[in-house]
Amino acid sequence: MIALSLAEIATITGGDLHPVDPDTADTVVNGVVDTDSRKMTHGGIFVAKPGAETDGHRFVGAAVENGAALALVEHLVDDAVSQIVVPDVVDALAALASAVVARVRAGGMLKIVGITGSNGKTTTKNFLARILESAGETVAPIDSYNNEVGAPVTMLRVTENTRFLVSEFGAAGPGSIARLAGLVEPDLAVILMVGMAHAGGFGGIKETAKAKAELITASRPGGVAVLNIDDPRVAAMRETAERRGMTVMGFGQGADADVRASDIHVEASGTRATITADGETQTLHLKVLGAHHVGNALAAITAAGVLGVPLADAIARLESVEVAERWRMQPMGNDSVRIINDAYNASPDSMAAALRTLAQITGPDERTVAVLGAMSELGENAGEEHDRIGLLAVRLNIRRIVVVGPEARRLYLAAVGEGSWDSEAVHLPDQDAAYEYLRTELREGDRVLVKSSNSVGLRHLGDRLGELFS
Template identity: 70%
Template sequence: MIDLTLTQLARAVFGELRLAAGDTPETVVGGLVDTDSRLMGPGGVFVAKPGETTDGHLFVDAAVANGAAVAIVERPVDASVSQIVVPDVVAALADLAREVVARVRADGDLRIVGITGSNGKTTTKNLLARILEGEGETVAPKASFNNEVGAPLTMLRVTPTTQFLVSEFGASGPGEIARLAGLVGPDVGVVLMVGMAHAGGFGGIESTLFEKSQLIRAVRPGGLAVLNADDARVATMAAIAAEQDASVRWFGRGPRAADVRADDVEVTASGTRSIITADGVSAPLHLRVLGEHHVMNALAAIAAATALGVPLQACIDRLEQVELAERWRMQPLGSDRVRIINDAYNASPDSMSAALRTLAQIVQPGERTVAVLGAMSELGEYSEEEHDRVGLLAVRLGIQRIVVVGPEARRMFLEAIAQGSWDGEAVFFATQDEAYEYLLTELRDGDRVLVKSSNSAGLRHLGDRLGESFS
């Protein structure tokens, strides 16, 4: 965080300052801001967030021992550190992020990119950050820090010399994207797609569309909306951009004209090759991140970066250095003998379909496709239908072994059986341990194995175990 006095900090979060011995209202703090006491260092700001299983107020002393200079709390605690008392520490975190970003923006050359979409946010964020890091100091979220806590914590990492802030905006409920994007008013808003992810929580696809469009409503007047030309729902956001006095930059692969597009896409086990054209200039790209669907994420990153002044060839050179977008996202494990693709950090109907299609595309003659599938979460009333669709798709793609894990995913197995996989091609296991023991004896040389589920299903750990066993 930038340097602030305790008085400035208290004003920013609308809190009551309670000074510790030796501090004054003009004492300056400016270290890391975090909710984890273990991460504190000299001058740090500890946010005592209450949690589901514990309470940050219990760790103020630990934070001080690690260097914290001030604690933001909802109630005073008995600790030898200055405290700022607020009604809600999460709201205070957002207020502080708004203040810090505004100060850096006013005094420096900070440009902000916000990214949202039903799938691909984290990959696109990582690809864009890799491009922008070559231009200047860039701040981007760690992992998937895209919620009401993670997004402000990322924003608070900006310094007076930061040139680019890349923010990823997820949504666990209605209004969250509007709140988070509203903290900073992005210069560039990127919308990747509107799909079924979280549709259960939002009440349907149209509600999801409304929530994702809030990023474009938050773009600064005169800013830029980077939109997916191939997604009809995303395309409707061009009208919102016009209302915001923002211009539109299109990316895509389909027939609709796009400022940044990909042609001649070829998918292999070593990545995806394509010809990228941006504003009439073309160049080849070998994206080593596995999966055809990541070409669209690369296009979105290139569209944003070139709009910020990065030449196309520089974008391509930096993207070609990326081997893995993020752990547990199309992560190659195992060996050439048995290749494990661990993509079990998240799953929606769209990402499940994309991962299965990638598995079918990369297999070579003599190799066998194996899909280890778990449940997709947050689909609400659409859950049964969408799990059925995945089972159907796996059969139609000709996946040779379908291994379904967990009671919540059982409908995938039943649908695969109904579609003709009744002779051992599809099997079901209630637990990961059972599936692991089966796969240890079932997998053979030449197998290409996809492990895919939502984070809550936990199959990423099964993927790791298989990767280690077949390394």
């Protein structure tokens, strides 16, 4: 974070400063800002966020021990540290992030990219950050820091030397993307896709599309909208962008895409595609598995091009990416038994894409095994979408379908109903049962996909299998 005095922070957040002693109001801090006391360093700012299971105010002392010089609190605590008391620490964190980014932006060098979409946000963020790092100091979220806390915490990592801020925006509900993106008004709005992920929380896919479009209306007028023109719902956002005086750059496989992919081939070693932009053509070989990641790469290449990075440089940087993110199409195991741990999250779209990738990378003498858990936050569509994935798995000729957990039982029943019986499909109650089954079932030549929503936790099963066959 840039250097600010305690008094300045109190003014920005609208809080009451209670310095640890009268002479510290002018103390300047520029350390880490976080809600996790364990992440504090010397001069850090600890945000004492109340939570459903615990209260951050209990950890002010631990934050001080780790170097915190200031605590943002909602009530005074009995610890020897300067404190700013505010009505809501999350609102204060947002105000601080907005003010800090505005000050850095006033220097004229900082460009801000906002990314949203039902799937692919984190991978695209990582791709774009890898490209931009070669062009200047880049700040991007750690993991999936894309909510009301993670997004401002990321924003507060900018310094006077930061050239690019890449922000990932998740949608907790209608208006949430507008609030988060509105803190910084991105210069570029990147919208990847509108799918069924979280549709249950929005009341349907039309409302999900409206939520994603909030990134455009919260971006700077006259900026650039980078849109996936292969997704009709995203392509339809062109009109909204143009009303705001924004330039629209389309990416996709269609002939009218400004940045286009063709000749896509998925192999066990990665994904190949031909990329065309501004009349120039280059071959891309991603080490990341899956045709769906070509779209994420296109989004990153398009955004980077707007920011002045040549196509050849962008592709070279992308080809250095080994894994998009932990638990996202992460290769594990060995050459005999290959595990693909893609269980950080799941939606109908990403589940289907992962199953197709499994089928594509498995040779004729190898066996496909899909270990599948429930997809969460689908609302009234949950049953139908689990049915659809069960049917798809059978139609892709997945040889072993291992369904884990009671919430995914309908997926198993759909697979059996489609013709996957005689132990081709099994339903197991939990991860431990699945591990014991797979420990003896898996054999040389197996290619194994582990996929579920984050809340189901199958990523840990994937780790166990990866270690077993390492």
